[in-house]
Amino acid sequence: MRTEIYEHFHPDERDYVDRASxxxxxxGAYHEQKLTDFLDPRQLYILETLASKEDKVTIRVDGxxxxxxxxxxxxxxxxxxxxxxxMGIQVLSVTSDDHKMNTLEHGDYLGAILGLGIKRGKIGDIHVLDDGCHVLVASEISDFITMHLQQVHxxxxxxxxxxxxxxxxxxxALEPLDLTVASLRLDGIASDVYKLSRSKILTPIxxxxxxxxxxxxxxxxxxxxxxxxxxxxxxxRFKLLETDGVTKKGRFRVKIGKFI
Structure with missing residues (x-):
């Protein structure tokens, strides 16, 4: 039975599939409740897919x-x-009177929090504002963060x-890019977006x-x-916003949004 389940998911996801199962x-069997960490959309999809096969459970999701x-x-x-x-969710408000705060980005805040030894699953969405940052965090580690987070970059x-x-x-915020690519293949579009040669983009993929x-x-x-x-x-990361036809030379016009 477990082998049949695994067939639908990537090998790297098997540990999570086991835990979610x-x-x-x-x-269903022992009448237990489980509050998960923050799940990304793929993890939530896996959880809901597995739960759909069990008629004795219900799930509530909240970010x-x-x-x-x-x-x-x-x-x-x-x-x-x-x-x-x-649901054990609080908002961590981060502020400063340092004018350099305006230069901080999403990765700076995430890196500072993870640098405290916090697991990624305890952190939800991060909203970089004009005057600071609001971070969704799990309540069980919120006091620890407020006690120890004193610097961001x-x-x-x-x-x-x-x-x-x-x-x-x-x-x-998405940085717009208009590209013409030879095909809609992952390696071709990614190499243009990240400005890497086709051979170099193959390695991380x-x-x-x-x-x-x-x-x-x-x-x-x-x-x-x-x-x-x-x-x-x-x-x-980036998002393929739309495909916009084909040029006279047979190349595809695509609109990309790079996350910044």
Whole structure:
């Protein structure tokens, strides 16, 4: 049975599949509740796929606000009423009187928090604001962060914990790129976006460092479509916004949005 489940997922996802399967089976068989860490969209898809095969469980998901990318999931027996359950999410507000704070980016805040020894799963979405940053964090580590987070990329900061209803969001900024590419293959588009040769882009893809829609993708020839989100470890991520026809020379016009 477990082998049949594995067939649907990448080998790197098997540990997570095992854990998610255990959460679901314990909820159904032993009437246990499980509050997960923040899950990315791929992890949430796996959890919901596995849960759909079990009629004795129910799941509530929440990332602190409606449009969140990363969410916590509460898994419980099917008779449970979860609407009023505490999802263990707080807002970490980071501010400073240093003018250099305006230069800080998403990766600076994430790196500073992870540098405290915090696991990525304890951190939800990060919103870089004009006057600071709001970070969704798991309640169980929120006090630790406020006690120890004093600098972000050499900028001295102050922190405060707020309830989710006080969250201030900011739309993700995308740097637009208009490209013409030989094909819609992953390696071809990624090499142009990251400004790497076709041969150099193959290494991280085949090494499992590339994700398409949060799923590991090791096949360089995979065809991309509008809406796909591609991330490459160490190079950032981008979104294929749309394909816009073919040139007279047979090349594809594509619009890219690079996350900044």
């Amino acid at each position: 255990e959460w679901i089976s314990h909820a 602190g606000y409606e449009a969140s990318e990363r969410k916590r999931a509460l898994i419980a027996p099917d008779y449970s009423y979860l609407d009023e359950e505490n 050499r900028v001295h900061v102050w922190t405060e914990l707020l309830p989710p209803e006080n969250l201030r969001t900011k739309d993700v 085949r090494a499992g460092r590339c994700r398409v829609n949060w799923k590991v993708e090791e096949n360089p020839s995979t065809s991309l479509k509008a809406g796909d989100v591609i991330s490459m470890q160490g190079f950032g």
